[in-house]
Amino acid sequence: MFCLDKPSHKHFDQQRNYEEAFLDDVAEQIAYKPLRPAVVRELKDHIENRTEEYLSEGMTVEDAVKKAVDAMGDGVAIGTGINAVRHVQSNRLLILLTALLLFTGLAAESWTAMIPELSLRGIRFYLTGTILLVFAVLKGYPLLIRYQKRLLILAAAVFSAEAVLLQMIHFDLIPDIVWNTAYIIPWHMIDYYTLLLSGPVFVIFLYRIRKQENQAMTAAFLLTAGAVLIHYFTYKSFTLAEIVIFLFSMIGSITYMVCRGIFAGNKRKLLLRTAVGSVVLLLVYGMLPGQSRYFQAFVNPEANARDTSDDSYNGVLIRNLLSKSPAAGSLSLTPEELMDYGTGEWYFTYGDAKEAAAEGKKPFSEHHWITFPYDKSEVTLWNILPQHYANNYLLAVSILQFGWLAGMLLLAVIAVFYVILFSCILRIRGALAGAVSFHCGLCLLFQSVLYILGNFGFQYGSFPNLPMVSEGRFSILVNMLLLGFILSACRYDRVIDAPAADRKTAFF
Incomplete structure (x- = not known):
């Protein structure tokens, strides 16, 4: 690691253990583990540079390494400081x-x-x-x-x-x-x-x-x-x-x-x-x-509603139902109203254009009419909602x-x-x-x-x-x-x- 005069294994182990203990103290404070190796390498470089300076002044290897590590400061404090700046965040x-x-x-x-x-x-x-x-x-x-x-x-x-x-x-x-x-x-x-x-x-x-x-x-x-x-x-x-x-x-x-x-x-x-x-x-x-x-x-969905199966009609239907919803509690409709919504008769007239205009409704040709298959007493809100209401109209x-x-x-x-x-x-x-x-x-x-x-x-x-x-x-x-x-x-x-x-x- 350094330019040394062949230190004894005992001294080498001591200096390595002293340095590793310091680096471990730093690394353990860093929350994001993939960052730890980069920080350790950088600190090792600093320790090596300082050790070489102290060796050039005539210190022994053991004293040079110890002084270089001590000069870095407290390992826990350094690691905590790094973690405070470079840490995993959460909201x-x-x-x-x-x-x-x-x-x-x-x-x-x-x-x-x-x-x-x-x-x-x-x-x-x-x-x-x-x-x-x-x-x-x-x-x-x-x-x-x-x-x-x-x-x-x-x-x-x-x-x-x-x-x-x-x-x-x-x-x-x-x-x-x-x-x-x-x-x-x-x-x-x-x-x-x-x-x-x-x-x-x-x-x-x-x-x-x-x-x-x-x-x-x-x-x-x-x-x-x-x-x-x-x-x-x-x-x-x-x-x-x-x-x-x-x-x-x-x-x-x-x-x-x-x-x-x-x-x-x-x-x-x-x-x-x-x-x-x-x-x-x-x-x-x-x-x-x-x-x-x-x-x-x-x-303007009203201008494009043609039959009860298209999206424009679904928009008109939802807006009409929402206008009748109370501030709290469920929308309440009579069986007759539910039947009208289910068949589309509240909005369409099943006849010619003149008849529809006279009633203030839109014409609706019979071959598009999907017969509503329920008796009035059996119709519920779920039967009159648009297709795919479970995903498309959760808010409504x-x-x-x-x-x-x-x-x-x-x-x-x-x-x-x-x-x-x-x-x-x-x-x-x-x-x-x-x-x-x-x-x-x-x-x-x-x-x-x-x-x-x-x-x-x-x-x-x-x-x-x-x-x-x-x-x-x-x-x-x-x-x-x-x-x-x-x-x-x-x-x-x-x-x-x-x-x-x-x-x-x-x-x-």
Whole structure:
């Protein structure tokens, strides 16, 4: 270790034991165990340098090592000081709120399940999601840092495959029998996973080229536009909500990276370019085929309700029922009212347009009429709610069952969750950790916003999920992963530095 004159084994063991005892005292105080070897190596280097100085002054090896170690100070105090600066962090209130929302979702899943098998399915997904969340919190951010290059390559491969898939669909190279196997292969859910989980990978790529101002800004908007166009033309209306979530999350993430000074260049000019690029992105998306119709159905569902099975009618129905709900307690309807809601006769007239206009209703052709199969005395609230109410209308159903106060309490809990979540994200010191966490947070937030709007009758495209509360098949796993990245980045913010590779200006 040092330039020594062959000390005796006894003296060598003594000096080594003295040094090791000091290093053990330091290491044992550090909560994040993977950090301990790096700290020990650094302290050993300091001890070695000081020992060589003392040896040059004529000290014996034993005295030189002892004095070098003593000069470092008390091992427990040093370890405690390092742990105070570089330690694993936790936010107990955020974890408590997450657990509360998960429990609420699991309880709602069991409460609204028609058959025991559905309840067991919900329990299975929630338990799996909880396990995935714990793993992501403990290992998510370190693995993201370690394998970021491989994730970039994987994302490039996935999007290339999707582009090929788009062309195969366009030229009818995929048989309809394959494409129509949605119950066997949930294509739209695969898209959901790909789109939402690609965002953090895009942010990592932009971070790696952050010092190349023009390339970074151009890549930011081209990647976003490319992902939106590929997913839109591949899956059409199946994933409109997910596209909007991704689009606004990427715009928000780019703005965050500019405001925080992550991108090189003049911040004011970069903000201007971000604003222009965002407007262009939104205009391009707004001009895609069918967007005016989808937007009209979102803001004015009454103008688009055609029969009792479409989403616009579901929005009108939910709004009407909510308007009759009391502040506390369950909505009370007469058997006749329940029958009218069940058949759709409260809103539609089963005749021609003139008859409907005379009654102030909408025309409803008989071949669309789904006969309500219950006697008036047997109809309940559950029979008149929209299809998939158990996942898509949990907030609305809670208001209908328990009153507006219960619904507002649930909304308040969700609002507090996001306030604490983003306060945690905005305190993250690491630039990469902050950017990835901010994007994941926006993905969760915009899902919640669209879900809540849909519960008040304003649905855009297909229903998203309410993170932690509405499981929606496998999508809870995606949301648990997104939340896990945030909690993991907060947890290791003071411990893990940006990797040495990030000092390079580009990946390719």
